[in-house]
Amino acid sequence: MKKILSVAGAALLTVLTAVFAFGQxxxxxxxxxxxxxxxxxxxxxxxxxxxxxxxxxxxxxxxxxxxxxxxxxxxxxxxxxxxxxxxxxxxxxxxxxxxxxxxxxxxxxxxxxxxxxxxxxxxxxxxxxxxxxxxxxxxxxxxxxxxxxxxxxxxxxxxxxxxxxxxxxxxxxxxxxxxxxxxxxxxxxxxxxxxxxxxxxxxxxxxxxxxxxxxxxxxxxxxxxxxxxxxxxxxxxxxxxxxxxxxxxxxxxxxxxxxxxxxxxxxxxxxxxxxxxxxxxxxxxxxxxxxxxxxxxxxxxxxxxxxxxxxxxxxxxxxxxxxxxxxSGSTPPPTTTPPTTTPPTTTPPTTPPPTTTPPTTPPASGACTASYAITNSWPGGFQAEVQVKAGSSAINGWTVKWTYANGQTISQVWNATITNSGSAYTARNVDYNGRLGAGASTSFGFLGTANSTNTAPAVTCTAS
Structure with missing residues (x-):
């Protein structure tokens, strides 16, 4: 009887162990x-x-x-x-x-x-x-x-x-x-x-x-x-x-x-x-x-x-x-006033530079070019795309500018931030498409309104 109880106890322990194990x-x-x-x-x-x-x-x-x-x-x-x-x-x-x-x-x-x-x-x-x-x-x-x-x-x-x-x-x-x-x-x-x-x-x-x-x-x-x-x-x-x-x-x-x-x-x-x-x-x-x-x-x-x-x-x-x-059990770091660091004495890079050792001043950036194309049009409206391409050196950001000659306006944009002053428009990269390697390109697009004439404007690109 004692032996039977021991076996039963062992079986019960095995079951309980399994239950707790499956709970983890x-x-x-x-x-x-x-x-x-x-x-x-x-x-x-x-x-x-x-x-x-x-x-x-x-x-x-x-x-x-x-x-x-x-x-x-x-x-x-x-x-x-x-x-x-x-x-x-x-x-x-x-x-x-x-x-x-x-x-x-x-x-x-x-x-x-x-x-x-x-x-x-x-x-x-x-x-x-x-x-x-x-x-x-x-x-x-x-x-x-x-x-x-x-x-x-x-x-x-x-x-x-x-x-x-x-x-x-x-x-x-x-x-x-x-x-x-x-x-x-x-x-x-x-x-x-x-x-x-x-x-x-x-x-x-x-x-x-x-x-x-x-x-x-x-x-x-x-x-x-x-x-x-x-x-x-x-x-x-x-x-x-x-x-x-x-x-x-x-x-x-x-x-x-x-x-x-x-x-x-x-x-x-x-x-x-x-x-x-x-x-x-x-x-x-x-x-x-x-x-x-x-x-x-x-x-x-x-x-x-x-x-x-x-x-x-x-x-x-x-x-x-x-x-x-x-x-738990390891020595915790100080939890009092957060340690301070000395801010850089020069202006930090405006974007994360693609180098192993960041320079203490903004890195030099290459040139860029842009091209404007009307990809679709209908009475009173149009869709356009602008391609931005880095030159022989990598760039960390870009700004594209143009001026409309026919009273066009922009109503919706993607992959860029666009502002305007009258007919003069400025597009800037967003966070995910500003950094381009040498010769690399990206694009942004938008919807606009237009009259019967919708001349594609000349565009300029400036790298940052």
Missing amino acids: PAHAAAGFSVSNGKLYDANGTEFIMRGVNHAHTWYPQQTSSFANIKALGANSVRVVLASGDRWAKNDTADVANVISLCKANRLICVLEVHDTTGYGEQSGAITLDRAVTYWLSIASALQGQEKYVIVNIGNEPYGNQGYSTWATDTANAIKRLRAGGLTHTIMVDGPNWGQDWSFTMRDNAATVFNADPSKNTIFSIHMYGVFNTAAKVSDYLDRFRTAKLPILVGEFGNLHSDGDPDEDAIMAYSQTNGIGYLGWSWSGNGGGVEYLDMTNNFNPSSLSSWGQRIFNGANGIKQTAKEASVF
Whole structure:
């Protein structure tokens, strides 16, 4: 009888052990994992990201930013890296140093390759497959860091053209990373410059998730002008929550050239529903979106209005961030007054320069040319496209000007910001299409009104 009780007790213990085991994410022992639409750290504790993006690849000297971001309350940082295709490569040693900075400051490190941005529409952008080649080339810096690092395959991997293959290309990229030995949680961005207005990511997310042999993928939506109402924010994120697919807001701002995102709704919904967010960005923006800088010249003691909002406002980072449990027991960094950095004594670059060591003054920029074409017309109206092309040197931004001779006016524009003074019009790049490599091109378009005469004007282009 005693032996029977022992066997029964052992059986009961086995059952209970199994029950508790199934209650934990399958990959908890190795690193981050996802289960039922939520992200868990290596201890099996749910982790909700509250952090910011930092443009490390363009400002590699700003290593104090990691400590400053932590001191303001963040629990994670999304770090911009480059594969060497559009910007100078962040090599294995540099990536290892970034990871060490994250760990030293008890920040979870989301690493992303920026060279994929706007593929299919942006000249020079690379494929997700090419991004995977980069990740595998620096795998030695990533392996063993699964508790602290999430791999974001490629930033905004498609523009507004050619994105129909997003699901297939993303699934193949995930499978290739797994075959290459990476066991980290993988993050994937949506197409349409990350905003997925076509719902391509939303409607194919389950297929992509199931293509991951480890079922350890999280989806990232970037919320700018497309998400300008609370209804749009909640509807998009609700679809993922209902499907129990993991989602976070990988980028968002308080203003944008393509519309005014509802940052209050984004932050409130995320907090209420346990969804992570990573604001764009710490400092160093250019090309007309400098208002997205959270700090002035990387100085944590000089927050912009956006910085004050995201760090100190309602549902902000300081109020809601919880440090990852994997750092429990390690020595925390100072949590008193944020450390300060000495602002640059010269004017910082107006846009992230494509060099490994940013100059202390704005980099010299090449010339550009522009051409104007009427692509469609009808009584009283027309559609036009302007092609912008860099000269023999890379450029960091562009301005195109023209004057109408026949009383034409512009009513709707895309891929540029346009202003006018009477018949004189000025178009400037938006954040994602200002930086062009030597000989590279981009375009913007618009709808206009016209009388019976609609002469195409001469256009000029100035690089910045």
